[in-house]
Amino acid sequence: MLAVGAGSFVFRVGPQLLFQRSSLSERADRVIRQAGIAAITALIVVSTKSTATGSATVPTLAALVAAIALAAHGASMIRLLFVGGGIYAASVIAVSLI
Amino acid sequence: MSATTVISQPNVAIGSSAAVRRGVLAMLPLLTGYVPFALVIGSACADHGAPLAGWTGSLLIFGGSAHLAAIRTLDSAGVAAAIFSGLLINARLVVYSASLARRWAGQPRWFRIAAAGLIIDPTWAAAEQHADRCPDPQEQRGYFLGAGLTLAAGWSGAIALGALIGPRLNGLDLQIVVPLCLLALVGSALRDAGSRRVIVVAAVVALLTVHWPAGTGLLMAIGAGAIAGLMHDRRRSS
Numbered sequence: 536m537l538a539v540g541a542g543s544f545v546f547r548v549g550p551q552l553l554f555q556r557s558s559l560s561e562r563a564d565r566v567i568r569q570a571g572i573a574a575i576t577a578l579i580v581v582s583t584k585s586t587a588t589g590s591a592t593v594p595t596l597a598a599l600v601a602a603i604a605l606a607a608h609g610a611s612m613i614r615l616l617f618v619g620g621g622i623y624a625a626s627v628i629a630v631s632l633i
Numbered sequence: 634m635s636a637t638t639v640i641s642q643p644n645v646a647i648g649s650s651a652a653v654r655r656g657v658l659a660m661l662p663l664l665t666g667y668v669p670f671a672l673v674i675g676s677a678c679a680d681h682g683a684p685l686a687g688w689t690g691s692l693l694i695f696g697g698s699a700h701l702a703a704i705r706t707l708d709s710a711g712v713a714a715a716i717f718s719g720l721l722i723n724a725r726l727v728v729y730s731a732s733l734a735r736r737w738a739g740q741p742r743w744f745r746i747a748a749a750g751l752i753i754d755p756t757w758a759a760a761e762q763h764a765d766r767c768p769d770p771q772e773q774r775g776y777f778l779g780a781g782l783t784l785a786a787g788w789s790g791a792i793a794l795g796a797l798i799g800p801r802l803n804g805l806d807l808q809i810v811v812p813l814c815l816l817a818l819v820g821s822a823l824r825d826a827g828s829r830r831v832i833v834v835a836a837v838v839a840l841l842t843v844h845w846p847a848g849t850g851l852l853m854a855i856g857a858g859a860i861a862g863l864m865h866d867r868r869r870s871s
Contacts, residue, residue, distance in 0.1 A: 536686060539703050539719035540693025546726040548749040554734035566863050567732045568761065572828055573835035573858020574725035575754055575819045577851045578698055580839035582811040595809060602813050606820025612666035612813075615820075619813040 594626030652772045656779025659763070663755045664787040666817065669810035670697050671788055675795020677704045684796035691789035696753055697811070699723040722851055729757040736760065739770045748774075751781030758818040827865040834861035 587595035602619040610618075674697055678687025681704055690700045703719035729752050737745055759780050764773055822828035835858030842850030 536690040536693050538716045539699060540690065542720040543694055543696060543699065543723040543726060544750060546723055547730050547752045548746055550727055550730040550734045551745040551749045554731065562866055564735050565866055566859050567728055569828060569831045569862030570728040570855050570859035571732050571757060572819050572822050573831050573855045574728055575815050576832045576835040576858065577839035577854035579812045579815045580836050581843060581851065582815065584843050586808040586812065598809055599812060602816050606816045607823040609821055611662055612817035613662050615813050615817050616666050616810060620809060623809045
């Protein structure tokens with residue numbers, strides 16, 4: 536925990552100190568922000584892959600498809616959790632009955 | 634003391650109490666969404682047999698995916714692999730911090746260092762969205778501290794709760810909340826053509842590299858997404 540924590544703090548504070556005196560171009564700033572979006576997207580894929588196993592595959596994908604549609608329309612996290620979670624639970628029941 | 638000023642020197646002031654309150658209120662819904670994820674991590678800490686040691690990562694690592702990966706890899710592959718996987722997954726923090734570094738160019742050094750410890754996916758997303766609407770440095774400072782400290786307190790508390798009631802959570806399937814929470818952070822980006830391209834490329838690369846060793850696939854996806862964004866940007870400006 537200490538080692539990962541210390542390294543994580545270096546990742547966090549490093550750019551703050553590095554870019555304190557120099558500034559990034561507009562384009563570099565946009566690319567970095569998009570890299571942040573890519574990072575979260577990759578985490579979504581990894582976490583979905585670990586959830587979508589066995590009988591949970593269809594419920595996970597169903598919940599995610601619905602959540603993507605809602606998220607694209609600006610739904611809040613609470614709404615995503617309720618709707619996505621509800622679809623997931625309903626799909627789990629449906630799959631178990633088949 | 635008025636509600637809108639704390640100390641007269643702007644670079645020392647944390648920010649107005651109203652700004653702090655706005656940050657707290659902005660983070661509370663996100664925190665609620667992250668509680669199930671935190672319970673999963675707390676439960677993993679309890680399963681590992683050293684819940685207190687596991688809980689310390691809640692504030693030290695302050696990153697759910699890296700924290701969970703470190704705990705699980707520790708059991709399967711040892712200390713070195715656990716450290717490596719946790720650090721690789723959290724390497725994305727460099728990107729978030731670099732993104733905020735430009736926003737915080739006018740901020741005092743104490744804030745940049747202190748606030749850096751609170752940089753993670755939801756605080757980054759909240760800070761970026763807020764900074765687009767509000768360029769005032771003092772407002773941004775108060776907002777970020779309010780949001781970040783709210784998340785830190787709630788996150789570590791929920792992990793502690795998960796560690797305490799861990800065995801009782803085993804019957805619940807809470808893993809689905811993780812992708813749902815993360816999706817809320819990037820959902821609005823789906824409306825922008827350039828960001829959509831980044832998301833699709835990153836998702837495909839992440840899927841193709843999902844079996845790569847601890848976190849390396851994640852870094853590949855970040856790089857591929859960034860390149861896709863750069864290419865879109867160049868095509869648009871040419």
